[in-house]
Amino acid sequence: MDELRNKKWTRDEFESVRSEILTQWPTGKDVDMEEAFAYHKSLPEHKVFSFKLNKAKEEGKTLIQPRAGVPLIPQMIELLTYLQDVGKADLLPTTIDSYTRQNRYNEAEVGITESERSGKAMLNGFPAVNHGVAGCRMLIDALDTPIQIRHGTPDARLLTEITYAGGYTSYEGGGISYNIPYAKNVSLEATIRDWQYVDRLTGIYEEAGCPINREPYGPLTGTLVPPFVSHSVAVIEALLAAEQGVKNVTVGYGQCGNLTQDVAAVQVLQSLTDEYLRKYGYGDVNVTTVLHQWMGGFPQEESKAYSVIAWGSAVAALSHATKVIVKTPHEAIGVPTKEANADGMLCTQQIINMLGEQSLNTYGLKDEKVIIAAETRCVLDKCFELGKGDLAQGVILAIRSGALDIPFAPSRYNAGKMLPARDNDGAIRLFHAGNVPLTPELLDFHREKIEERAKYEKRQASFQMVIDDVYAISKGRLVGRPTNK
Amino acid sequence: MDELRNKKWTRDEFESVRSEILTQWPTGKDVDMEEAFAYHKSLPEHKVFSFKLNKAKEEGKTLIQPRAGVPLIPQMIELLTYLQDVGKADLLPTTIDSYTRQNRYNEAEVGITESERSGKAMLNGFPAVNHGVAGCRMLIDALDTPIQIRHGTPDARLLTEITYAGGYTSYEGGGISYNIPYAKNVSLEATIRDWQYVDRLTGIYEEAGCPINREPYGPLTGTLVPPFVSHSVAVIEALLAAEQGVKNVTVGYGQCGNLTQDVAAVQVLQSLTDEYLRKYGYGDVNVTTVLHQWMGGFPQEESKAYSVIAWGSAVAALSHATKVIVKTPHEAIGVPTKEANADGMLCTQQIINMLGEQSLNTYGLKDEKVIIAAETRCVLDKCFELGKGDLAQGVILAIRSGALDIPFAPSRYNAGKMLPARDNDGAIRLFHAGNVPLTPELLDFHREKIEERAKYEKRQASFQMVIDDVYAISKGRLVGRPTNK
Amino acid sequence: MEQGNGKKLVIGVIGADVHAVGIRILEFAFREAGFDVTNLGVMVSQEEFIGAAIETDADAIIISSLYGHGELDCRGMRDKMNEAGLEGLLLYVGGNIVVGKQDFVDVEKRFHNMGFDRVFPPGTPPETTIECLKKDLGVE
Amino acid sequence: MEQGNGKKLVIGVIGADVHAVGIRILEFAFREAGFDVTNLGVMVSQEEFIGAAIETDADAIIISSLYGHGELDCRGMRDKMNEAGLEGLLLYVGGNIVVGKQDFVDVEKRFHNMGFDRVFPPGTPPETTIECLKKDLGVE
Numbered sequence A, B: 001m002d003e004l005r006n007k008k009w010t011r012d013e014f015e016s017v018r019s020e021i022l023t024q025w026p027t028g029k030d031v032d033m034e035e036a037f038a039y040h041k042s043l044p045e046h047k048v049f050s051f052k053l054n055k056a057k058e059e060g061k062t063l064i065q066p067r068a069g070v071p072l073i074p075q076m077i078e079l080l081t082y083l084q085d086v087g088k089a090d091l092l093p094t095t096i097d098s099y100t101r102q103n104r105y106n107e108a109e110v111g112i113t114e115s116e117r118s119g120k121a122m123l124n125g126f127p128a129v130n131h132g133v134a135g136c137r138m139l140i141d142a143l144d145t146p147i148q149i150r151h152g153t154p155d156a157r158l159l160t161e162i163t164y165a166g167g168y169t170s171y172e173g174g175g176i177s178y179n180i181p182y183a184k185n186v187s188l189e190a191t192i193r194d195w196q197y198v199d200r201l202t203g204i205y206e207e208a209g210c211p212i213n214r215e216p217y218g219p220l221t222g223t224l225v226p227p228f229v230s231h232s233v234a235v236i237e238a239l240l241a242a243e244q245g246v247k248n249v250t251v252g253y254g255q256c257g258n259l260t261q262d263v264a265a266v267q268v269l270q271s272l273t274d275e276y277l278r279k280y281g282y283g284d285v286n287v288t289t290v291l292h293q294w295m296g297g298f299p300q301e302e303s304k305a306y307s308v309i310a311w312g313s314a315v316a317a318l319s320h321a322t323k324v325i326v327k328t329p330h331e332a333i334g335v336p337t338k339e340a341n342a343d344g345m346l347c348t349q350q351i352i353n354m355l356g357e358q359s360l361n362t363y364g365l366k367d368e369k370v371i372i373a374a375e376t377r378c379v380l381d382k383c384f385e386l387g388k389g390d391l392a393q394g395v396i397l398a399i400r401s402g403a404l405d406i407p408f409a410p411s412r413y414n415a416g417k418m419l420p421a422r423d424n425d426g427a428i429r430l431f432h433a434g435n436v437p438l439t440p441e442l443l444d445f446h447r448e449k450i451e452e453r454a455k456y457e458k459r460q461a462s463f464q465m466v467i468d469d470v471y472a473i474s475k476g477r478l479v480g481r482p483t484n485k
Numbered sequence C, D: 001m002e003q004g005n006g007k008k009l010v011i012g013v014i015g016a017d018v019h020a021v022g023i024r025i026l027e028f029a030f031r032e033a034g035f036d037v038t039n040l041g042v043m044v045s046q047e048e049f050i051g052a053a054i055e056t057d058a059d060a061i062i063i064s065s066l067y068g069h070g071e072l073d074c075r076g077m078r079d080k081m082n083e084a085g086l087e088g089l090l091l092y093v094g095g096n097i098v099v100g101k102q103d104f105v106d107v108e109k110r111f112h113n114m115g116f117d118r119v120f121p122p123g124t125p126p127e128t129t130i131e132c133l134k135k136d137l138g139v140e
């Protein structure tokens, strides 16, 4: 195979891989692209993801989307209908189970059979590959709301083929964001290439007049990820996608907990992505944003979980993110019931509607925006430099060297040299910078912020402080203070 | 009787009224002031309200306090113990029932008997007068947290005597704030005089070395009250109380819903109260603040109620109010169970702990502070002017003329000429100014704000808009938009 | 605003209850719907309701109770109405009429037994009440 | 950090599960408590657990499962251990081991029947597990 490059695949390159993909599981043979275009074109506008997102962006509204997936089709329809009608979802999900994410379709099949037999959901999501094109269309036909595939699949090529043909109009993931937080042994070369396939397929649909929204997965490990790290990944994946012909991108960010940092982050995410796309020749891509409510460990008590949900909603509203992904009061325990899911949505809705008209203009906000943008630029520019102008090569080298480093990631390809911790106001800063290529001034800034906290807490910054921060929200606060503070 | 004046009562004046008060209900005879001083002095510091408040203020912490009251003593102890141990209340309440608030002790007695008979709570609070000094002390002795009387009683003199002797160290109310929103036919002369009695009694306890915290009731009708209106009442009642010897005052404010307006309001409330107290010679009074979570109509769904609770908590945390009064997920339905009450507290706690370290410095905040302070000064100065220097007389004339005007108040002594409505960002402004003595510039400001909204909503500002705003939060938003917006 | 329908209502908040917002909105809504409304405001006694109904020759009495003492406050209302010669006059109650979150079927039964024609749960929108009134009073 | 107690643990996250945070913290906490820890990380198969336990002569296998497929992933573990000559080796499981909010007594029973010595509910703090380990392995 050719060396990996950030370059649009030719149709030949694409077709030669494709024939192999569609035979990975029997349901692959039902994919017929021309017929799929026709199906997409038959969808009314209100079922098409990009239309709804772009409209919301224009109107300054924040749309609400849950996560949800169960193994069997009738239950899945029931679940999504409930979230649409009772939870008043603006956008719907189909969360894929973990076996499918690992291409273990045999085990997914066992999960389906066992779920049918026991009447209990034995999979943590919807095994879309096993259910095939016709299965997917049953969902699309049954609902009146745009639906997105949400997963965490390093090699998602077959899943994409089947769900696009199945009529899905939005698709989460990317070669970095669905590898480093979701895999252990998969090389970045492989996932970037496999996601070029996904993006190229998306481009082919776009060229045929079928808009499909693509969403790089923003929160990564959901655990103390500094905004500039996830922003770097988001911008890179947006650029890689745009090169393959993607025209509708939603960049994402997982709430950190400090209001100023979070609002600044969402706003910078929009402007930086726009800027880099324009700069590299993809000015025609529509960019929208998504805020993920707190993605780390949740408190067990529902009353406290509601509080975390409401606070995330406040960030989404005040930053005017285009959409918000909602957690549920069951988060700490397990996959939520449909009732708990709707409860999370109603809680979110209340805040979004109460705050949607308000905005935040703090003195600190501008500073924080300047900082996040400067940090992100350091990393992005380093990627281009390492790749000698080629972003695909550059990002691989950046991750290998730890210039781009994702905290708490399971992947052995991730350097894991950087350690984050909260500052005294709860913003996420760097405790160890590892190899992250920040300017000396930025590194000083981080050092001072952490020292300020250490001094206040009368202890040295250490891994114990990081652990305390990991637990903090689930134990009822933002900054993991020692017990005497 | 002498003409009403804002002047400290002599001991003789006080005693001559007192002998009559203590005979209003049989339990009055058990009040022995000297013995009560001894009881107060025997209380450990952690059971004394003012100590805890002042400490929190110094440390920049926000304390959490629920509302709660049931008719019978054993159940009341159980309830408060639960809120203390499970809900982790920093401060406890004793909410008084509505018959007692109207001095209808006979009907309260029926409520007690009926509650005992039926096993159901037939009163909406704790009838402290009927339970008497010994009954109160059973509560004080059983709990390990400072407790406050919360009520809404126009003539609270006997209630104060009994509960102070019963060991309570904090007491809500005031001659305006417990009249206009809580009564229909009671003159302001009467309530201001009766609350001078309460304040003088508080002063006597202070002089004997027994600190008792006094809290003017901030939110008034809880329904679209512009901050300057409730701030005017708070400052006036603080001044009236200080004249009678009160040394510990907590001024209050009910959340309006717009973040900037709310944070500005709490911060201005602290500084203005301090300023006026100093200016009129009461520089030795300790002032703390309380934020009441949304006091208007709540949404029925618990998930949405949690959202409103969390948002109120965010305001308390970001404005660094000294304490926050907590609503519950049952608010729209009825007096909460102890579990629902604790749930509201845990939700609040989570936000307070997540946000307590953060603060808000918005560009808009300073503007809003300047506006609220200027508005409040207009009203306060008018009161002094109308009373020819006497605040007690001044406030009566101010309310009669509508210079001080409380929206949606039941009292026939209130002018009710002013009509509030939300602006396009959800801040509460004036739709009709009535006789409120704002400067022409301020009136223009309000007019523009309402016009901006009317234009956006493509309708005239009208009473329908006000009604829409009254319903808005219970229907899931902040600004009562017409259905097409 | 709809045309006047000639039907007369006496409304108010019973007992020691001072919740003034809802009744003001009900007054506005009933008027808009064409009724002739006498609003007694808050803290209204049974006697005042009955007096006003006689004086205005009302077609219905609408009692609001928010604060939780509704059950104690409403006892004997129907008997007093009968004594005053208002047998069979339409009688509604609504608001938060009991203390706490109780099973509404139960609550409804208790108030039906006390002689109320209709009993409404917390947060009933004015439209619902207006529909019931029109039906019970044969408007349109 | 406590003194080494000589007891050896093999820990990891079973199946296709990539939740990496909890196991990293458990590793840290067990080490601080004096255990000798082999952390296999995420996505560990039954065979890998058993192989590592044999290789390190471990005193216990601690399985973490967060993503909900724990029940499918853990089936047959005890049999495979017996086949490999690890009869009676201490075997724990914890995390969010089933899909959704289920009655834990029920879940515990199912995993006991599958041969697990102890089964821990969501969010169990490291201290609890450490106490159990010390008791079961006779430390101190």
Ligand code: B12
Binding pocket: A067, A095, A097, A098, A101, A124, A125, A151, A152, A181, A182, A220, A221, A222, A223, A295, A296, A297, A298, A299, A330, A331, A332, A333, A334, A335, A336, A408, A409, A410, A470, A471, D016, D017, D018, D019, D020, D021, D022, D023, D025, D026, D062, D063, D064, D065, D066, D067, D068, D069, D092, D093, D094, D095, D096, D097, D098, D099, D100, D101, D120, D122, D123, D124, D125, D126, D129
């Ligand atoms: C962060 C997170 C993620 C991150 C993980 C990043 C990474 N690579 O580590 C991301 C976003 C990638 C992720 C992905 C998924 N997740 Co996830 N995730 C979480 C979350 C929010 C926090 C987990 C965490 O890190 N907690 C902090 C650590 C310190 O706590 P902990 O993991 O619970 O571990 C502690 C204790 O449980 C205990 N413990 C753990 N194991 C053991 C074992 C023993 C023997 C003992 C005694 C104790 C013990 O000790 C640990 C240290 O204190 C939880 C929900 C929650 N808890 O709030 C969901 C959660 C675990 N995820 C869930 C799911 C379903 C998924 C996904 C399938 C779908 C999705 N939502 O995208 C994928 C699965 C991917 C895969 N193949 O595994 C579900 C599991 C559902 C269930 N069991 O019913 C949860 C519960 C959320 C939910 N309610 O739906 N997730």
Ligand code: B12
Binding pocket: B067, B095, B097, B098, B101, B124, B125, B151, B152, B181, B182, B220, B221, B222, B223, B295, B296, B297, B298, B299, B330, B331, B332, B333, B334, B335, B336, B408, B409, B410, B470, B471, C016, C017, C018, C019, C020, C021, C022, C023, C025, C026, C062, C063, C064, C065, C066, C067, C068, C069, C092, C093, C094, C095, C096, C097, C098, C099, C100, C101, C120, C122, C123, C124, C125, C126, C129
């Ligand atoms: C604002 C408010 C206050 C204000 C009232 C200001 C004023 N003077 O008006 C203040 C702060 C003073 C107050 C005081 C008290 N309140 Co209050 N208050 C509320 C609150 C938050 C909103 C009420 C409101 O204005 N809603 C907006 C209007 C538009 O709606 P509404 O009143 O529900 O009325 C509508 C419908 O219910 C319906 N409706 C009303 N009556 C009727 C009748 C019929 C026949 C029909 C068909 C329909 C109908 O139509 C109305 C218009 O749409 C409610 C809880 C809630 N709903 O969220 C508690 C609430 C009513 N209060 C309560 C209580 C207990 C009190 C106090 C005793 C104690 C306290 N908390 O301080 C005192 C009582 C004082 C007294 N003597 O009456 C309880 C009642 C508990 C119960 N029934 O179990 C409630 C439910 C809060 C709670 N969960 O504890 N309160």
